[in-house]
Structures are given as structure tokens and as C-alpha cells.
Amino acid sequence: MKLIAIDMDGTLVNNNTTINEENVEAIKKAQKAGIHVVVATGRSFEEAVNPIEEAGLNLPIIAINGAQFRNKEGEIKNSITLSKETYYKVDELLNHYSMYYELYTNKGTYSNDLEMAIDIIVDIIKSANPEVTDSHAHKLADYRVKNGRIHYVEDYHDIVKDPEVEIYKLLSFSRNEKNRTDAMNDFLTFNDLAVSRSAEANLEITHRDAQKGIAVKNYADQLGIPMKEVMAIGDNYNDVSMFELAGISVAMGNAEEDIKRLCSFTTKTNDESGVAHAIHTFMRKIEVSK
Structure with a gap:
């Protein structure tokens, strides 16, 4: 696991649309271990960046379902438009x-x-x-x-x-x-x-090229990371393109049953810091395998 792509609504943010401290700590732990983390959301960058910054995180953002990619500094590095x-x-x-x-x-x-x-x-x-x-x-x-x-x-x-x-x-x-x-x-x-x-x-x-899965793969390619070493975490149908390409697909506990069946692992709900639970679970597996 060298790259983690995380959806926002119903996934990274809780029922108050803020980010639990457990999720923040888990993401920082992953980053410290050399794992890249990117947010992949249907939100615009402007709506996505506030809760991320308020939580003290600095992350690249795949916004608008992959129509825009911004680096950690908020600079637009790629955009895909409708004619x-x-x-x-x-x-x-x-x-x-x-x-x-x-x-x-x-x-x-x-x-x-x-x-x-x-x-x-x-x-x-x-x-x-x-x-x-x-x-x-x-x-x-x-x-x-x-x-x-x-x-x-x-x-x-x-x-x-x-x-x-x-x-x-x-x-x-x-x-x-x-x-x-x-x-x-x-x-x-x-x-x-x-x-x-x-x-x-x-x-x-x-x-058609503005999908989360395509954007995550493009980012992984830039980093030289094969998709089998990517974990995607989400809860809804606009996350399916990530699930289909990622080596590790994680459904939130609050996801619909159809989404859970698509994924290789189901974590806790967004209000229970399911992102943190997934990160800790797979980081432990990495440590054991070593």
C-alpha cells in the first residue's frame, strides 16, 4: 500500500461534515510511513479544501469526480471539461x-x-x-x-x-x-x-475521462505506483471507478450493500472513523508481512 485515495462525503467527513481526529492521526501516520494520500471527491476544490485545512491536513485533491486535480499547494495541475x-x-x-x-x-x-x-x-x-x-x-x-x-x-x-x-x-x-x-x-x-x-x-x-478512478490512476502513474498498491476508500457509486482499479477497495460501513459487495474490505462508518480503521488495519498487515 503506497497510495490511499479517500472520498469525502460519507467517508472522510463525519455526520457534521468535519473530519474526526482519529482520521487525521491515521492519515498523518500513513504519510509519515511514506504512503501518499489523496482526497477524491465530487465536491469542488473550494468546498473540499476547507474541512481538510481545518483538520490540519495538507493533501492533493481530486475534485469534481476527477474533472480537476490540484496539488498540495492548491495549484491546478489538470482539468477535464465538457464541451x-x-x-x-x-x-x-x-x-x-x-x-x-x-x-x-x-x-x-x-x-x-x-x-x-x-x-x-x-x-x-x-x-x-x-x-x-x-x-x-x-x-x-x-x-x-x-x-x-x-x-x-x-x-x-x-x-x-x-x-x-x-x-x-x-x-x-x-x-x-x-x-x-x-x-x-x-x-x-x-x-x-x-x-x-x-x-x-x-x-x-x-x-467520460473525468472519473475518480482515472484520476487516481493518473496520479499513481505520476508517482510510479502500480494500482495493485493503491487503496481506495469510499461509500457510493461515484467511487466505483476507483474500486474497480485499486488493488485494495474499501467500503464504508455506512455504504449501500451493493457497494460493499464490490469491495474487498468493509470498514466502520464515517462517524466511527472508518477511514482510520481501514488505514490502521492495512498498515498492520504491512508490518506483519515484513
């Missing part, structure tokens, strides 16, 4: 299925309906942490909107028409299961799209 031609087709389909979406760009994250912006993050929080109360999930989601991490815009096309804007991801949301399924089936006909989900009622739409 604007593809964006307009996706926009048309989402509108056809009456699906709300947020627009992730190099200029920030945008919403044309802030009430729906709160609903989408509540869905992510509740999917990752089913025991969290609705009121607490809404409090956390409300903070996300009010702290400026998401910007209101009346018409997304006003943003997209700017020639300097790069499109990274569309995070769509609908509680209508048929609409989500039909939209997913339509998106699967696009040759240049990857579609996954990080919660019950959303779809995450990126370029």
Missing part, C-alpha cells in the same frame, strides 16, 4: 425531464434555484448519513448556500456563453425516479459522458 456543445445537449435533456441541476465551472458553482440547492445537499448528507435528522441536514445544507460556495444565477446560459468559462460537471437532482432513470438511459448514449451518482436522487454528469 459547450455537449453541455447544451445535456441542459436540454435535463430540462425535458424537469430535473434541477447545478453547474460546476472554473469560475465557481452556480444554481438557478437556491431552495433546490439546499435540497440537493440534504439528499447527499442523508444518503451518506441516514441517521442524521432532517433538521440537522437542512442546517448543514443551508450553511453551504449561505457561505458563498454556491452562486445564484437566473440563467445558466449567461455563464456558459462566457468564452473563459470551462464546464466541469452538472450535478442534477430529482425525486422522480422515472425521470432520473430515463435521463440516465439517454445520457448513456453520449460517447463523451460519464454519469454516476453520490446520493439517492442525483446524477453527476462529467466528461
Whole structure:
């Protein structure tokens, strides 16, 4: 185990969306032992970096499901964008299925309906942490909107028409299961799209090369580390591309059963510092094998 890739929501962060001290200590122990650690998240860099820095960690970040890679200094080293031609087709389909979406760009994250912006993050929080109360999930989601991490815009096309804007991801949301399924089936006909989900009622739409697994492999290649020596830890379907490529795949205790069946090991829940438990478990195995 020479590289550990860790998801954030439902994995590295707890039910209060902060990082448990046990996880912090385990990551630092791994780093001290010469093991590289990278965060791989569906969040934008701006939303991901705060809890990481507040925990006293300094980590490279694969953001927006692999659409962007930033080094420890926060510098963009790679980005993978959707063409604007593809964006307009996706926009048309989402509108056809009456699906709300947020627009992730190099200029920030945008919403044309802030009430729906709160609903989408509540869905992510509740999917990752089913025991969290609705009121607490809404409090956390409300903070996300009010702290400026998401910007209101009346018409997304006003943003997209700017020639300097790069499109990274569309995070769509609908509680209508048929609409989500039909939209997913339509998106699967696009040759240049990857579609996954990080919660019950959303779809995450990126370029086909903007996937966590591809980004983790690219980083491992840069470090000269074979994927059989990579551990991936996550809890949801946007982590599957990591699980499929990593030599050690770890599902969180709070993950769905389908995710657990895909993985070689299941750790404790995110609120029980499951990341730390996984790191300690496999570091002990390394020590024993020596």
C-alpha cells in the first residue's frame, strides 16, 4: 500500500461534515510511513479544501469526480471539461425531464434555484448519513448556500456563453425516479459522458475521462505506483471507478450493500472513523508481512 485515495462525503467527513481526529492521526501516520494520500471527491476544490485545512491536513485533491486535480499547494495541475456543445445537449435533456441541476465551472458553482440547492445537499448528507435528522441536514445544507460556495444565477446560459468559462460537471437532482432513470438511459448514449451518482436522487454528469478512478490512476502513474498498491476508500457509486482499479477497495460501513459487495474490505462508518480503521488495519498487515 503506497497510495490511499479517500472520498469525502460519507467517508472522510463525519455526520457534521468535519473530519474526526482519529482520521487525521491515521492519515498523518500513513504519510509519515511514506504512503501518499489523496482526497477524491465530487465536491469542488473550494468546498473540499476547507474541512481538510481545518483538520490540519495538507493533501492533493481530486475534485469534481476527477474533472480537476490540484496539488498540495492548491495549484491546478489538470482539468477535464465538457464541451459547450455537449453541455447544451445535456441542459436540454435535463430540462425535458424537469430535473434541477447545478453547474460546476472554473469560475465557481452556480444554481438557478437556491431552495433546490439546499435540497440537493440534504439528499447527499442523508444518503451518506441516514441517521442524521432532517433538521440537522437542512442546517448543514443551508450553511453551504449561505457561505458563498454556491452562486445564484437566473440563467445558466449567461455563464456558459462566457468564452473563459470551462464546464466541469452538472450535478442534477430529482425525486422522480422515472425521470432520473430515463435521463440516465439517454445520457448513456453520449460517447463523451460519464454519469454516476453520490446520493439517492442525483446524477453527476462529467466528461467520460473525468472519473475518480482515472484520476487516481493518473496520479499513481505520476508517482510510479502500480494500482495493485493503491487503496481506495469510499461509500457510493461515484467511487466505483476507483474500486474497480485499486488493488485494495474499501467500503464504508455506512455504504449501500451493493457497494460493499464490490469491495474487498468493509470498514466502520464515517462517524466511527472508518477511514482510520481501514488505514490502521492495512498498515498492520504491512508490518506483519515484513
